[in-house]
Amino acid sequence: MDSRDSDPYPGPAPGPGPRSGTVTGPRAEDILPTTVTSAVKIVIVGGFGVGKTTMVGSVSEIRPLTTEETMTQAGVGVDDNRGVESKTATTVAMDFGRISMTENLVLYLFGTPGQERFWFLWNGLFEGALGAVVLVDTRRLEVSFDVIGRLEERGVPFVVAVNTFPDAPTHPVEALRGALDLPEEVPMVDCDARLRSSSRDVLLTLMRYLYALSAPPE
Numbered sequence: 001m002d003s004r005d006s007d008p009y010p011g012p013a014p015g016p017g018p019r020s021g022t023v024t025g026p027r028a029e030d031i032l033p034t035t036v037t038s039a040v041k042i043v044i045v046g047g048f049g050v051g052k053t054t055m056v057g058s059v060s061e062i063r064p065l066t067t068e069e070t071m072t073q074a075g076v077g078v079d080d081n082r083g084v085e086s087k088t089a090t091t092v093a094m095d096f097g098r099i100s101m102t103e104n105l106v107l108y109l110f111g112t113p114g115q116e117r118f119w120f121l122w123n124g125l126f127e128g129a130l131g132a133v134v135l136v137d138t139r140r141l142e143v144s145f146d147v148i149g150r151l152e153e154r155g156v157p158f159v160v161a162v163n164t165f166p167d168a169p170t171h172p173v174e175a176l177r178g179a180l181d182l183p184e185e186v187p188m189v190d191c192d193a194r195l196r197s198s199s200r201d202v203l204l205t206l207m208r209y210l211y212a213l214s215a216p217p218e
Contacts (some may be wrong), residue, residue, distance in 0.1 A: 047143025
């Protein structure tokens with residue numbers, strides 16, 4: 001029997017009246033536009049608490065998928081939450097969203113977990129990814145060092161987005177480049193991950209960078 005013909009509500013026959021829990025299908029805004037001809041996978045990475053879930057949620061045109069769980073005592077002494085002590089939830093698998101860059105091109109966004117104990121999930125999340133956004137918090141630059149190192153080891157092109165937290169110190173771009181040991185050609189931009197327009201600008205910067213890398217030398 002075709003699985004589409006099977007009853008999706010196993011169990012005793014329902015009583016009179018409509019069944020409860022009827023599946024109505026995706027929302028209209030979640031359906032991929034028929035004009036789309038190309039899709040690109042982008043990964044948003046960074047240390048714990050730098051704003052990855054916030055960025056995916058702010059820029060996604062569909063309801064984002066998140067896997068945030070409440071932080072418990074099990075993470076005490078394991079997760080480094082210095083500077084973000086008020087954070088009560090954390091991503092344990094991934095965040096997922098989608099944004100249309102043109103009527104023909106969409107980006108699928110995958111936000112990675114920030115704690116090192118979940119980094120084993122990166123292998124799957126990075127498979128097929130064309131590029132990455134590294135979110136940075138200037139209050140805790142050190143949490144970005146290993147993240148950038150892993151991208152460089154994998155050969156994944158990336159841009160750096162400095163998330164402007166209200167109480168974060170500001171530094172000259174060259175000072176930040178030096179602290180992160182970034183090559184001059186890697187783009188670095190300021191952003192506010194809470195704002196859709198700002199997050200979209202970061203993604204546009206990444207797409208321009210990827211295009212420049214793919215262009216044949218003159």
